[in-house]
Amino acid sequence: MFSIVRSLWITFLHMFHKRETVQYPEQKNKLTTRWRGRIVLTRDPDMGERCVGCYLCAAACPVDCISLQATEDESGRRYPEFFRINFSRCIFCGFCEEACPTYAIQLIPDFEMSEYNRQNLVYEKNELLIDGPGKHPGYNFYNIAGVAISGKGKGENDNEMPPIDTKSLLP
Amino acid sequence: MATLYIDNKPHEIKPGNSLLETCLSLGFDLPYFCWHPALGSVGACRQCAVKVFKDADDKKGRLMMSCMEPATDNQRISILDKDAVEFRAGVIEWLMTNHPHDCPVCDEGGSCHLQDMTVMTGHAYRRFQYKKRTHLNQNLGPFINHEMNRCIQCYRCVRFYNDYAGGTDFGVFASKANVYFGRHEEGTLESEFSGNLAEVCPTGVFTDKTLKQHYTRKWDLTMSPSICQHCSLGCNIIAGERYGDLRMITNRYHGEINGYFICDRGRYGYEFVNSEGRIRQPILHQHVVDREKILTEVSVLLKNSKVIGIGSPRASLQSNFVLKELVGKAHFYQGVSTREQSMDELALAILKDGPVRTPSMKEVEEADAVLILGEDLTNTAPMLALAIRQSIRQEPMKEAAKISIPPWNDAAVREVIQDKKGPLYVATVAETKLDDVATSTYRAAPEEMARLGFAVAHLLDQTAPEVIGLNEADLALANRIVHSLLSAERPVIISGSSCQSESVMKAAANVSWALHKKNKNVGIVLTVPECNSLGLAMMGGNPMEAAFQAVENGEADTVIIMENDLYRHSSKTVADKFISRCKNVIVLDHSHHATSANAHVLIPAGTFAEADGTLVNNEGRAQRFFQVQESANTIKESWRWLLDIGAASDNARIKQWKNFDDITVTIANEEKLFNGIDKVSPPSDQRMADGQRVPRQPHRYSGRTSMLANVNVSEPKPPEDYDSGMSYTMEGSRTLPPSSMIPFFWSPGWNSVQSVNKYQKEVGTALRDGDPGVRLLETNSDSPVDYFKEIPEKFRAIKNQLWIVSVYHIFGSEELSAKSASVAQRVPGSYLLIHRNDSEALKLTEGEIIEFQIKEQQYRLPIKWSDSIAQGTAGLPIGLNSVPYVDLPAWGILKK
Structure with a gap:
């Protein structure tokens, strides 16, 4: 008898506590930037596609849900001809983000991706690519890698010497 | 045998080889760059240092380059010695100071010897903070891509290109850390073996340019052991596929045949498989039809008409054999000219x-x-x-x-x-x-x-x-x-x-x-001439002229032409006449050509990438190529189409054959010369020791739940292989496969092609369970000698005529490789090669058009001078698409 009354009392007291339940979807939780949700492809500060189609994300993916085909544009920049993520398989582990050498692929704090039709969970590049650099604002792969693209020749990267004159034997 | 102590453990070795080779043969991981099993040691890169001790009491030892020291009896060395480990890590760190940070866009990544060696020595963090040296690149033609920034100066490229392959248009320029490997001026690499630079180079300086056009990492390829189809030598290759396209051909080590290298025709000729000119659907009287329709149509034709079959020297033994069985031995023709057939015989x-x-x-x-x-x-x-x-x-x-x-x-x-x-x-x-x-x-x-x-x-x-x-x-x-x-x-x-x-x-x-x-x-x-010419000669068959006769006489009215362009083996007039006389022309082939253009029924056969088969090379060695991919279309092996046609037309014998093994065993049992070809590869029901198949895909293969998700989010069942003990997926045994079934070379820590060391008994010798293939023609050294006695007459030039003989081009003379886009860029224009004096006597200079006639065939070709060709003779580059076929050698009558 006493225990019933005690339980009622405790329950009654809870009416004055701070509420833990969030009234989703009217009310939304704040997620940190490191939260691993929907995957996006980001762009350089100069709005070029960051993804160079190196296939490392695909190789790192434990459920093999990323496929792409690398190609090269006329300026010599590599980019994915298509980039497909099958979110119905994705486990949001973030390995792809860790593997990405160009900060192109990033997981963002958005998880509201439910679909009635599973086929709609297959995202192509136009659905993945965003117009911004995401979590790494200043990074530009082509300023660091030693490859030449049009408008930026050999030796014009950060930390590079001008190209060697092969005809010179001077020290 | 001798004993070598490595880190105080005794090992049985063969003395005389270098320490590096010995250590690698014993299975130790010792990093190296400049050494190559085919090129030998020069001690240039200083990467393979080990400690060598004077005797058991020597505790200090001295560092030596293991590639330059012969292994001797009772020698004591240490690979794990602290000094040696530090020395090797230091060398890598130096090499990496100028190496760019471009692995993500480098085609070598994932199969890079430099990556492997860097990981092996433990160099994980770059301390070098200063400016990196850069180089300008050269356009080296359609085969090889050049990115000099990545160079680590191991000199393998010049040693292969100049010293090993005899190239003259490649070299090393500048000095010290600035050395530059390339041509003296931009231009196409002239050597026929330039493609090997992509495999010889331990990093990404030289990479396969055709791969770059549809780039795929090595770990993403579905690979199969295959045999090169572009000449009679039968070099072993690995063919890799992704997204339904053939992406890359690399060398597959064979100790007796090609060793570590293949030629550019073999490496780059593959693009015909992906070309626009493929036959991908069954076509009946210019209309695409489905598989059942074409099978019923052909089986009706087979019942109601007099059928002959024309085989091919570029089709597998299985395909030729089933065609022979389908039409009957008496109605099987070899599909090569009489002269070609007599030469092969x-x-x-x-x-x-x-x-x-x-x-x-x-x-x-x-x-x-x-x-x-x-x-x-x-x-x-x-x-x-x-x-x-x-x-x-x-x-x-x-x-x-x-x-x-x-x-x-x-x-x-x-x-x-x-x-x-x-x-x-x-x-x-x-x-x-x-x-x-x-x-x-x-x-x-x-x-x-x-x-x-x-x-x-x-x-x-x-x-x-x-x-x-x-x-x-x-x-x-x-x-x-x-x-x-x-x-x-x-x-x-x-x-x-x-x-x-x-x-x-x-x-x-x-x-x-x-x-x-x-x-x-x-x-x-x-x-x-072709990849299976000798096999076809061993199989036998009537000469093609007899086929023309049979149709002419009305003994036959329907012909099945399998993987053969008649216009490459007989003159246009003869072939035209033959085809027009046939009531039904059934062509089974993978690529369109002059013959297929005239076909009433066109059946899409598989190329070597979509087919299993056995070829006999010029040495009489039967070798098997394995299917790389299951085609999404109705493309099937020729022999499988013929089996289906046989079954549809109730051919009792063909009906009992279901797969590759059934046919191969029948050939081995029934044809005396082919005894033993069923031993070329293990039977299709044989599994590895753990009961699993040999996987065609590496364990890192990616994208399988996504690559077809645009079509349907539910993944389809992977295709099954009924013809071999291999699987089309990454599932399967990870142990060393039998030597005839090695789909790719990989070993833990060795992602590049250098991992082949782990597949050999001893570095540079046979593969672990013997080099694949079965030699069918072993001669008896005591056979009596019966000399050929017909000595030809002395050659005499005739006025106003030229004795025209064939000349060949690595790029262009062979039918299939010429359809490859990169090879097509290297195909020369047509010409007639004649001696300068002959040409001047005709008052024609180089480049001018010469008109002549061989039999009924007219030619108008520009002249190319030669100072060495015999006067009175001329060379015609037969086989080029721009040069119509004629039976050579023959007299060409000059026109005034």
Whole structure:
């Protein structure tokens, strides 16, 4: 008898506590930037596609849900001809983000991706690519890698010497 | 055997090899760059340092480059010694100071020796903060991509390109850390073996340019062991597929045939598989139909008409055999011209019945005297030319052996032999690329070459027929050849069918037989035109002219032409007439050509990438190629289509065959010459020790739940392989597969092609369970010698006529590779090669059009001058698409 009354009392007291339940979807939780949700492809500060189609994300993916085909544009920049993520398989582990050498692929704090039709969970590049650099604002792969693209020749990267004159034997 | 102590543990070894080779053979991981099993040691990169101790009491030891030290008995070394480990890590760190951070966009990444070695030495963080050296790149043509920034100066490229393959347009420039590997000026690499740079280079300086156009990492390829289809040598290759396209061909090590290298035709000819000109759907009277419709249609035709079948020298044994069974032996025709057929049969007879055995390419590399009669090897059998470039070093290398320099000590050996070259005699119609290393060259019409050969044979053995009326210069040359051949330990005679002259091949046979009486080690190598020419000759069949006759006489009205373009084996008028006389022309092929354009029924056959099959190379070695991909369309192997057609038309015998094994076992049992071809590869129901299949995909294969998700988010069931013990997926056994079924080379820590070391018994020797393939033609050394006696007449030029013989081009003369986009860029324009004096007598200069007629075929071609081709003869680049077929050699009548 006493225990019933005690339980009622405790329950009654809870009416004055701070509420833990969030009234989703009217009310939304704040997620940190490191939260691993929907995957996006980001762009350089100069709005070029960051993804160079190196296939490392695909190789790192434990459920093999990323496929792409690398190609090269006329300026010599590599980019994915298509980039497909099958979110119905994705486990949001973030390995792809860790593997990405160009900060192109990033997981963002958005998880509201439910679909009635599973086929709609297959995202192509136009659905993945965003117009911004995401979590790494200043990074530009082509300023660091030693490859030449049009408008930026050999030796014009950060930390590079001008190209060697092969005809010179001077020290 | 000797004992080598590595880190105080004894190991049984063969003394004499370098320490590096020995350690690798024993399975140790020791990093290296400049050493290559085929190129030897030069000690340039300092990467393979180990500690060598004087004796068991020596605790200090000294650092030595393991590639430069021979392994000796009771030697004590340490790989794990702290100093050695630090030294190796230091070397890598230096090499990496200038290496760019571009692995993500580098085509080598994932199969990069530099990546592997960096990981192996533990260099994970770059301390170098200063500016990096850069280089400008060159456009090296359609095959090789150049990115000099990545270079680590190991010198393998020049050592392969110049020293090993005899290239002249590549070199090293500048000095110290600035050295630059490339051409003196931008331009296409001239060597026929330039593609190997992509495999020889330990990093991404030289990469495959065709791969770049549809780039895929090595780990993403579905790969299969395959056989090159572009000449008769049967080099082993690995073919890789992704998203339904064939992406890359790489060398598959075979200790007896191609070793570590393949030619550019083999490496880049694959693009025909992806080309627009493929036949992808069954076509009935110009309309695409489905599989059932075409099968019923063809089976009705088979019942209601008189059918003959034309096979092909580029189709597998299985396909030719099933076609023969379907139409009946009497109605099976070989699909090559009468002359070609008689040449192939002659080659077979010489190899089968003669006393002299045919050596493998590895043995040709070890030959110390070579006589070539009538073959421009660089263009007809390129890898054999590469083997000969090694054989000319054998004779001078004996000098190095005398002063105890081991053959693997490359720099020292080259220092000893300098420019000395062993005996090589090249008798051909026109200049060849081997002339620069030849002791003597001989330029003449095929008849004269044959006479020279017969004369050599007579000088070697008086019972061989004598040549009457040989001039003095030729006799002197013959005497020199005889002298060289007699003083050699392992002489090799090379000839083949490219002159299309039986007497040349007979002369070569006579020389080898005459020499055999004095030296049992002599070998004879005969090249044949296509990848399965010898196999087709062994299978037998009527000559194609008989097929034309049969239709002409009304004995047949329907023809099945399998993987064959008749316009490449008979003249246009004859083929046109034949096709127009046939009521039904059924063509089974993978690519469109002149014959398929006239077909009433067109059936999409598989290329080597979509088919299983067995080919017999010029050595008589039966080798199997495995299907790489299951095609999404109705494309199937020719033999599978024929099985289906046989079943649809109630052919009782064909009905019982269900898969590759059924056919192969039947061939092995029924055809005497093919005894043993069922042993070429393990049966399809055989599994690895753990009960699993051999996976075609590496364990890192990616994207399988996504690559087809755009079509349907539910993944389809992966295709099953009923024809072999391999799987099309990444599931399967991870142990070492049988040598005939190695889909790719990979070993933990060794992602690049260098992992082949782990698949060999000993570095540079046979694969672990023996090199694959079964040699079908083993000769009996005691067979009686029955010399060929028909010596041709002396060649006499005729006024206003030219004796026209075939000349060949590595790029262009072969049908399939010429359809490849990259190879097509290297195909020369058509021309007629004639002697400058002949041309001037006609008042024509180089480049002007010459008009002539061979039989009914008219030609208008620009003139190309040669200073060495015999006067009165001319070379026609037969096989080029712009040069219509004609039966050569033949007289060309000049028009005024």
